[in-house]
Amino acid sequence: MNSETPASSNQTGAKVRHWGEANKWLSLAANFGVLLGLIVLIFEVRQNAALTRLGVEVNRAETAVMIELGMTQTDVADAWMVAVLAPETMTDAQLRMAETQMVTIMQQWGILFDLREAGLVSRERVERAIRNQSPNYFGSAFGKHWWALEEANWQDTPMYEVAGPIIAEIDPNFLADRYATLRRPFEVEPPSRDQEATDPGPDR
Numbered sequence: 691m692n693s694e695t696p697a698s699s700n701q702t703g704a705k706v707r708h709w710g711e712a713n714k715w716l717s718l719a720a721n722f723g724v725l726l727g728l729i730v731l732i733f734e735v736r737q738n739a740a741l742t743r744l745g746v747e748v749n750r751a752e753t754a755v756m757i758e759l760g761m762t763q764t765d766v767a768d769a770w771m772v773a774v775l776a777p778e779t780m781t782d783a784q785l786r787m788a789e790t791q792m793v794t795i796m797q798q799w800g801i802l803f804d805l806r807e808a809g810l811v812s813r814e815r816v817e818r819a820i821r822n823q824s825p826n827y828f829g830s831a832f833g834k835h836w837w838a839l840e841e842a843n844w845q846d847t848p849m850y851e852v853a854g855p856i857i858a859e860i861d862p863n864f865l866a867d868r869y870a871t872l873r874r875p876f877e878v879e880p881p882s883r884d885q886e887a888t889d890p891g892p893d894r
Contacts, residue, residue: 766791774865777832792836795827796849803848813852820853828857829864 769784770791780788802819805811827833837857844850861867 771869773832774830774869777830777835780832788832789836792827792833795823798823799849799853803852806848816848817852817856820856824853824856825860825864829860829862829868830866831862833865834860834862 765783766787769780769787772780772784773788799816799820802811802816806813806816828837834857841850841854844854
């Protein structure tokens with residue numbers, strides 16, 4: 691015989707519905723908390739990636755400055771100019787100093803490729819940097835010859851894939867022509883007739 695009264699049955703059903711509603715809201719709150727945690731995590735990951743990229747870029751800029759400052763040393767500058775203008779006359783010491791500049795810029799590019807692999811920079815960013823910098827290092831017979839000896843070691847790598855075609859297009863006379871242009875004296879325009887007429891001159 692069932693001893694449960696209708697009133698107690700109704701109370702039990704109400705409790706079940708109450709706990710069902712509570713569990714539903716608890717589940718929604720838990721899911722919202724998980725979603726919020728994921729959003730915070732994504733934000734932190736992106737922020738850390740941006741900070742990492744900024745730090746590496748700052749280090750690259752500092753290294754580039756050090757490279758340029760190193761080129762101002764007389765012996766290094768002399769070695770570089772001989773490499774550009776008359777590489778066949780280079781001494782062993784000059785050859786080594788000039789080669790160091792080539793290795794250093796390749797290391798700079800290597801950092802960019804590492805950043806690209808980590809998803810921190812785009813391929814376009816890497817390619818733009820190489821296009822901007824490569825003529826100033828590979829725009830000579832020495833630079834082209836140096837890369838021809840080195841490129842076999844880079845086959846099947848991003849360096850070979852991206853830098854190889856760019857270097858291949860560079861004019862081997864680029865640097866020699868550039869320095870010749872910089873040596874050319876600046877032309878001073880003769881004064882116009884109006885200026886001659888209004889200028890009293892020292893004896894007037």
